[in-house]
Amino acid sequence: MSWNVASPVLERLQELHRRHADSDSGTVATYIPELARADRRWFSICLATTDGRIYEVGDSRQTFTIQSISKPFSYAIALAERGYADTFAHVGVEPSGDAFNAISLDPVTGRPANPMINAGAIATCGLLPGETPEERLANLLERYGRFAGHSLTVDEAVYTSERDTGFRNRAIGFLLRNAEILEADPTPILDLYFRQCSVLVDCRDLAVMAATLAGGGVNPLTGVRAIDESAVESVLSIMGSCGMYDFAGEWMYSVGMPAKSGVSGGICAVLPGHLGIGIFSPPLDANGNSARGIAVCRDLSREFGLHQYAVSRAGREVIHRTYSAAEVSSNRERTAGDRQTLREVGARAVVYELQGSLAFGTTELVVDDVLKRAAIADYVVLDLSRVTHMNSSAAELLTAVSVRLAEKGKRLVFTQRRAEFQALLRAGVREKSLEPDSPDDPMFPDVDLALEWCENRLLALHGASSATADAPDASDITATPETFALLRGLDDAERTAVCAILRPVSYRMGEPIVRAGEPEDSLYLVARGEVTAVLPLLSGHEKRVATFVAGMTFGEMAFLEQSTRSATIYANRDTECWVLYRSDVEKLAATHPRIKAVLMENIALNLCQRLRTTNATLRTLAQ
Amino acid sequence: MSWNVASPVLERLQELHRRHADSDSGTVATYIPELARADRRWFSICLATTDGRIYEVGDSRQTFTIQSISKPFSYAIALAERGYADTFAHVGVEPSGDAFNAISLDPVTGRPANPMINAGAIATCGLLPGETPEERLANLLERYGRFAGHSLTVDEAVYTSERDTGFRNRAIGFLLRNAEILEADPTPILDLYFRQCSVLVDCRDLAVMAATLAGGGVNPLTGVRAIDESAVESVLSIMGSCGMYDFAGEWMYSVGMPAKSGVSGGICAVLPGHLGIGIFSPPLDANGNSARGIAVCRDLSREFGLHQYAVSRAGREVIHRTYSAAEVSSNRERTAGDRQTLREVGARAVVYELQGSLAFGTTELVVDDVLKRAAIADYVVLDLSRVTHMNSSAAELLTAVSVRLAEKGKRLVFTQRRAEFQALLRAGVREKSLEPDSPDDPMFPDVDLALEWCENRLLALHGASSATADAPDASDITATPETFALLRGLDDAERTAVCAILRPVSYRMGEPIVRAGEPEDSLYLVARGEVTAVLPLLSGHEKRVATFVAGMTFGEMAFLEQSTRSATIYANRDTECWVLYRSDVEKLAATHPRIKAVLMENIALNLCQRLRTTNATLRTLAQ
Numbered sequence A, B: 001m002s003w004n005v006a007s008p009v010l011e012r013l014q015e016l017h018r019r020h021a022d023s024d025s026g027t028v029a030t031y032i033p034e035l036a037r038a039d040r041r042w043f044s045i046c047l048a049t050t051d052g053r054i055y056e057v058g059d060s061r062q063t064f065t066i067q068s069i070s071k072p073f074s075y076a077i078a079l080a081e082r083g084y085a086d087t088f089a090h091v092g093v094e095p096s097g098d099a100f101n102a103i104s105l106d107p108v109t110g111r112p113a114n115p116m117i118n119a120g121a122i123a124t125c126g127l128l129p130g131e132t133p134e135e136r137l138a139n140l141l142e143r144y145g146r147f148a149g150h151s152l153t154v155d156e157a158v159y160t161s162e163r164d165t166g167f168r169n170r171a172i173g174f175l176l177r178n179a180e181i182l183e184a185d186p187t188p189i190l191d192l193y194f195r196q197c198s199v200l201v202d203c204r205d206l207a208v209m210a211a212t213l214a215g216g217g218v219n220p221l222t223g224v225r226a227i228d229e230s231a232v233e234s235v236l237s238i239m240g241s242c243g244m245y246d247f248a249g250e251w252m253y254s255v256g257m258p259a260k261s262g263v264s265g266g267i268c269a270v271l272p273g274h275l276g277i278g279i280f281s282p283p284l285d286a287n288g289n290s291a292r293g294i295a296v297c298r299d300l301s302r303e304f305g306l307h308q309y310a311v312s313r314a315g316r317e318v319i320h321r322t323y324s325a326a327e328v329s330s331n332r333e334r335t336a337g338d339r340q341t342l343r344e345v346g347a348r349a350v351v352y353e354l355q356g357s358l359a360f361g362t363t364e365l366v367v368d369d370v371l372k373r374a375a376i377a378d379y380v381v382l383d384l385s386r387v388t389h390m391n392s393s394a395a396e397l398l399t400a401v402s403v404r405l406a407e408k409g410k411r412l413v414f415t416q417r418r419a420e421f422q423a424l425l426r427a428g429v430r431e432k433s434l435e436p437d438s439p440d441d442p443m444f445p446d447v448d449l450a451l452e453w454c455e456n457r458l459l460a461l462h463g464a465s466s467a468t469a470d471a472p473d474a475s476d477i478t479a480t481p482e483t484f485a486l487l488r489g490l491d492d493a494e495r496t497a498v499c500a501i502l503r504p505v506s507y508r509m510g511e512p513i514v515r516a517g518e519p520e521d522s523l524y525l526v527a528r529g530e531v532t533a534v535l536p537l538l539s540g541h542e543k544r545v546a547t548f549v550a551g552m553t554f555g556e557m558a559f560l561e562q563s564t565r566s567a568t569i570y571a572n573r574d575t576e577c578w579v580l581y582r583s584d585v586e587k588l589a590a591t592h593p594r595i596k597a598v599l600m601e602n603i604a605l606n607l608c609q610r611l612r613t614t615n616a617t618l619r620t621l622a623q
Helices: A008-021 A067-090 A118-125 A133-148 A156-165 A167-178 A186-197 A203-214 A229-242 A245-254 A291-304 A336-348 A360-373 A392-407 A419-431 A447-462 A492-501 A556-561 A582-591 A593-621 B008-021 B067-090 B118-125 B133-148 B156-165 B167-178 B186-197 B203-214 B229-242 B245-254 B291-304 B336-348 B360-373 B392-407 B419-431 B447-462 B492-501 B556-561 B582-591 B593-621
Strands: A044-049 A054-058 A259-261 A266-271 A275-280 A319-324 A349-358 A379-390 A411-415 A503-507 A512-514 A522-528 A530-536 A542-549 A568-571 A575-581 B044-049 B054-058 B259-261 B266-271 B275-280 B319-324 B349-358 B379-390 B411-415 B503-507 B512-514 B522-528 B530-536 B542-549 B568-571 B575-581
Touching (some): A008 A054, A008 A360, A008 A392, A044 A203, A054 A203, A067 A118, A067 A133, A067 A186, A067 A203, A067 A229, A067 A259, A067 A266, A118 A186, A133 A203, A167 A186, A203 A229, A203 A275, A229 A245, A229 B245, A245 A291, A245 B229, A266 A291, A319 A336, A319 A360, A319 A593, A336 A349, A336 A447, A349 A360, A349 A392, A349 A447, A360 A392, A379 A419, A411 A447, A447 A542, A492 A575, A492 A582, A522 A530, A522 A556, A530 A575, A556 B593, A582 A593, A593 B556, A593 B593, B008 B044, B008 B291, B008 B392, B044 B203, B067 B118, B067 B133, B067 B203, B067 B229, B067 B259, B067 B266, B118 B167, B118 B186, B156 B186, B167 B186, B203 B229, B203 B266, B245 B291, B266 B291, B275 B291, B319 B336, B319 B593, B336 B349, B336 B447, B349 B360, B349 B392, B360 B379, B379 B392, B379 B447, B392 B411, B411 B447, B447 B542, B492 B575, B492 B582, B492 B593, B522 B530, B530 B575, B556 B593, B575 B582, B582 B593
Parallel strands (some): A379 A411, B349 B379
Antiparallel strands (some): A044 A054, A044 A275, A259 A266, A266 A275, A512 A568, A530 A542, A530 A568, B044 B054, B044 B275, B259 B266, B266 B275, B319 B349, B512 B568, B522 B575, B530 B542
16 A cells, blocks of 8 residues: 555645635736736646645746846845845835835935835845956846745746836836935846746745745755845845835734745745745735735735734744654563564554644644654644643644545544643544544543553554454453463472462452552562552652553562562553562572572563663653 | 852852943933932843742842833733633734834734733733622732742832822723723723733843743742733733734844843743842833843843744753762672762762753753752762753853852863863863862763762772772772681581682783683682773673672672673782682582581672662662
């Protein structure tokens, strides 16, 4: 069976695409004939993460000219090349309050208000590096290519059209020359500007270019730095205050991400530290922004919780650690055979300890990792006990993964005690019609119990024992003294001598067998039933430290050290034990020293095995 | 000695205050006589964190009237009370591009451009809850008080002055009534507006009010919710795009935090998720913002890395976990006496495992916690091996703490292998003239070695042994067979019999004693010298799993299980051992079964002790 589970992120984007695909609002730009040729139905949505994952829906490989979305990237190059002070002397950083093609030059200095209006973008072109026009264009394309992750070209037809009809931009160029903002002949600079606007990109490119800004200037696909980190902050600031024409305030209010739009229908938005977003849909609204693009971004921001003032951000550290049932065991003691089985197939059960805030960005990271691991793992435990906050977008993504995995015969389960998380997750599960509160209910109070559940299922499927998936323990088996590892190596007469000093004792379900702190020096052999050792926690809960079933021994440490019990041990069910008193062993040893040597060796071997398991767990959890 | 170490955060703010205290730019507002009475030298800076810590410098308790800083808080109340749609119908969200007192009503709807200009703020007042003017004022003061964390009052003299001279605002009120944006008599609404502007606050209040927004609407001091979380996002958006008059673009560019300023000289800025900032200095620049306030905020943002597009945010999860040397031991084996000493005084050495990105916000949190713990702890280890990014602001704060603690005879040390972190931290340490590369050099490649260093120092100060602080081990002691715990309980004849089968063997420094994977069944007693067991890691480094000195035994597990060695063991110095072969023990046991019983019991007791230590470590590290 091939491993192919749809990402819930992609599914959400597909749903968003369907929701907006039939919108017919807006008008395709016609100021040059090439733009008018765009198909008004073209529509795509792309997300690129700063660690290089891409989600794309619709016509994401349809090329179009970048137009005004070029402006922040050229501004980034100018900043990196000329520094802040020199750039600031040629172009301001204040929103103009005027239309994109307004002239908006400072009455005193002649400086354009900001680099997102045409005048400011043309002034920025005058700051780009290169000795000759050819060199400047080559530089520009090379730098843009670093943002996109591959080489880009100019659409010559659009360029020619822009060049031949851009009279107003030419006027701006000469006014800038007059004010000495442009320090040389404006004609080649205007040529560069027209070419810059005619660079061909697709929606995926926009997402990757945005993700490069989101990642502090490093392209998430190539790992190549496109721009200095210090320039990124300034570029995002300008996109935040001036990127969406006259819609900047409402955009910031309702979408809340630095962004830039273009007349060909593209929008490029940045969630710093996390995501780049590209949207492409040619029809424009009255502000000159892609009509569908605005609608999609509003939905995306609200539903994914991407608003810059809503998102509590975190990165990879949302995954506190991961381990498998081959590396860490539940506190149920297993037979040597079961331990071996779990070492072999334990990788099929994986625990994710999550922490911090689960919002869209962090949850997307978890979901992606879980889906990859689930190619091998049949059981995934998400431990939410360290999670401080979860929004509904996060809960939806997690329950969606739970349902997807269930469809593949795999299981995603949660462990935590917080009622509000349980409610959020259960709402999702119920909606998606997994039966709540069934034996399959994917909620456990702690990792130990979740891990035991995974182990039981793995042993039922892969183990030698005839146990069932839900109760594969030995609680209805009665062990005879001969079967205990403790007596291994004794001859018949010696075994009879030991059996003669074993004292049978019975406990009712729930009855304490030993209590923490009590002085004791006896060893217990479980003949029938099940017992659990617990330590009290500061939180008031008890933590299970071990569960033993028939055929196992407990109490070795107090037996050896003749000290006090470290844990309290209860009978989980009606239980029968044999007790081996230290004083009886010593009496026997006076006449049969070999018996004591064998018992001590078997106890030491048992401690060896426990130390190995504990050391393996420690190596995993200390990471 | 009382515990009183200056916080480096406070010191940085004090330095900033000194740097700007002598500035004489700007002019105190005079449009009403009460404002003109302000002392132009008044100056304070306050920071409040979302978890309730406050840093304050200068005249932080000097009261002044809140003026326009009231606007975002009244807008927050209106949003919470009336909802987004109704509020949006009465006041827009677009920057006006005009002066604060411009009328800026939409030519069609009559709606003010945004709630940060006077027209929009007066329209907002019309949305505030209450049946009568008295009730509306009481409501407003009660809500403002929740933001500040205590009850607030109106300065009646300023109110009277505002009321009697606010002709332009009265005109705006009637224009809003005319456009039916105000739905009732504007006079009581204007009265409420004048009173709102005359609420008395101090700089600390501004920081706490800002921190309430930063914390999603919950006051960090009282824990009381001041406003619904959904309103916070909208209020911050408006502050981001319209909060700083005509300076909004440049503010966002160079400071990069949502903020609001007022004519009395206050500035209130928000770092969402982390901080509220209050600044107070009456002289205003040409844009009507506090001149010193702007300069301080620029420095603060740049030096602390607070720009919203620069900060990679994280919260409490920056502290992965903490533990003390009483809970977790280094891998150097200790004698029973030393173990007891470390259990008693181990709380004086604390390890912080940090993770994620260390920027100002996260480092401040660490620094605060470390300074509190250092009241008890003499040694603090910061484990940076999980830290993914550190900026210079973080490195400065950490080295400042290192120097402060050294002055108190305490030590802060770092563990990591990344050259860039070492360089950042060493630069700070060198500047502050701690000798680099001295035996005191506070850098260790991993926690195990740092913890051993702490243990050695604790044992030298508090232990019974005569060891020195830097080498408190037993490497120049020679152990005789009688001193080994392994032989305890044997009578003289039995001990002689065991000594007869011990085979002496010597190793040169660096020589391997056993190799991982080799079959072996012998036990080693260290007579002189020191040996270390190591496991290879995937990273290519080796991890030390144990160090043993004279008087200790190693190799028990292979001896018992007659299996293969799990680790490779080297001689750290020229070392002499006795080897006890399993086959020799078995031969001896045939005639002396009691000897084997005693040896096995002693081995089991040794494993017991190791299991206890490992379990204690596991309980700590599994948290």
